[in-house]
Amino acid sequence: MNVTETLSQGLKREFQVVLNAADLKTRLDDSLQDLQGKAKINGFRPGKVPVAHLRRLYGRSVMSDVLQNAVNEANQKIVADNNLKLAFEPQIRFPENKEEIEAAMEAKGDLAFTVALEVLPKIELADLSDVSLVKPVAEVPDADVDAALLRMAAGNRSYATKGEKAKAEKGDRLIISFVGTLDGEKFDGGTGEGIPLDLGAGQFIPGFEEQLEGAKTGEKRTVKVTFPENYAAENLAGKPAEFEVTVTDVQAPEAVKIDDELAKAFGMESLDKLKEAVSEQIGRDFAAQSRRKLKKGLLDALDGKYSFELPPTLVEQEFSSVWNQVEADMKAAKKTFADEDTTEDAARADYRKIAERRVRLGLVLAEIGEQAKVQISDDEVTQALIERARQFPGQEKQVWEFYRKNPQALAEIRAPIFEEKVVDHLLGQVKVEDQTVSREALYADEDAEETTEAKPKKAAAKKTKKAEAKADEKADDASA
Known part of the structure; x- marks a missing residue:
């Protein structure tokens, strides 16, 4: 195997590798000899299959492995001999001349190929003794803890039925059932029963919630919307749809309570313990x-x-x-x-x-x-x-x-x-x-x-x- 560097430009390197026919023949013969001891072919005792017969049956397949191993060996030799750190796997370019490839496959001719490499630059580490950094550190304000508790309480609060004649307002929770259609046809995922919807929370498709403001318990409404262009379901994205919605209940949020009961709902024994946990979490966020x-x-x-x-x-x-x-x-x-x-x-x-x-x-x-x-x-x-x-x-x-x-x-x-x-x-x-x-x-x-x-x-x-x-x-x- 002869290896010659043909290009050294910046971080790019190219090498020409020549595998001579004699070397290819030796490698092929050695591989066939190894195969002889393992091959099991009808009509021959184990280990007694003639090498010439194996060459006729498996010669090209074995030579393909020989060439692949030779290429890998060449790559390793190039990297080791030149002390290179590769940015990518080597790119191999074989000759375009098919006759040359066929001769090499028969171990009757040399095979020359090019190995193109892109290497990592050599980096001299810089002196950092003159680097000064400022680490911002913030204490957790009581207001942040209070705001977090308020959000937790709001998300955990109960809702009570407003009554049959009460109209739904932003902040109210509706319990709805609906059937959606595209061009008059139902579609997968477009039907739901007993679904809670908090008006103003933006849980549904844009425009859906707004059309239910003012609704009363038992009322039916037709809601017309268009799915967003970037909607997850491609078959619905950008398409207009209609939903036949039945409001089965209109509920108003009860007063937010920040007390020991709230703490217990989150697995804490007391409000003080919950405040402490919330403060620690905010502190971790600040630290991050x-x-x-x-x-x-x-x-x-x-x-x-x-x-x-x-x-x-x-x-x-x-x-x-x-x-x-x-x-x-x-x-x-x-x-x-x-x-x-x-x-x-x-x-x-x-x-x-x-x-x-x-x-x-x-x-x-x-x-x-x-x-x-x-x-x-x-x-x-x-x-x-x-x-x-x-x-x-x-x-x-x-x-x-x-x-x-x-x-x-x-x-x-x-x-x-x-x-x-x-x-x-x-x-x-x-x-x-x-x-x-x-x-x-x-x-x-x-x-x-x-x-x-x-x-x-x-x-x-x-x-x-x-x-x-x-x-x-x-x-x-x-x-x-």
Whole structure:
């Protein structure tokens, strides 16, 4: 096997590999000899089938395996001899000349093929001793606890029948039965009985609830609506429908009560214990937001410290992922780039920068983690997998089996764990100062950041902060 480098341009490499006919014949003969000891063919004793007969029966199949093994061996040799880290699996280009391929299959001619590689850049770790970060920390306001308790009480309160002549108002609960039709024909999922509907809650199709305001117990109404264009059921999306609705009861909400009984309804022994639990939960939410902002600051600092050539294919794949989401969201919202005061070319340029940031940070974090010898234990992966399975009640076993049988999917479980460990490692190397802030300050920019990476930015000057934050969260994908 002769290997010659033919291209070294940036992160791209190409090598020509030549497998000479003599080597192919030796490999083929060795494989056939091995097959001879295993083959069971009628008319021959085990282990006594002539090699020539095996060649006639299985020669091409065995040679295909020989060539595949030779290609794999060549790839491993190239990587090892040149100390390369690959960004992608090698791309193999065989000769277009069929006669050359046929000669190689018969071990009567040399086979030359090209191995094209895209390698990862060498990254020199930057000095972070001059990096100073601010970690926003917020105390849990009593008002937030009170507001949470009010929401819990409102969602848990009882309703009482208003009476036959009472008209339904916003905030009331209706008990309804309905039959839906499209062009006069019933459709699956369009029928319901004894369904509670809270007026003003937006539970049903837009326009449905409003047409039931003022209804009385026992009243029948025809409700005409149009399913949203992005409705989950494709056979209904964008189509007009009619519902024959019968109101069987009109109920008014009873007074909200925040007391020990409310606490018991949520499994707590007293209102004080419920307040304590609510405060702790809000505190965890605050801590998570604080961590997100601190991490964003760290990754911003890293992004400013590193500049190197990026593997083109990695960037292109990341950009395609982001751009597909952009187009899907715009289609669902029925918007154009002009609606966002931009152009498709400008939006593409902005989102390509985001893709480049993702890839760059992913590679940096991978290198830092490798040099710091960051490890992920099987227990950590198992725990994360259990948490993922819990997100699908009733399907836990299927989810578990899916990830266990799909290494690439399991890598998506490992990647965030790895990233958080690397972030923890880095936070130990930089200066971090706690800064007490209000709840509003902790969540500042959240509204502005709603322009996610899946939506075009209105102008280049208005950076999509949340898109970059999402890029940070997924930076490890490039190194998974």
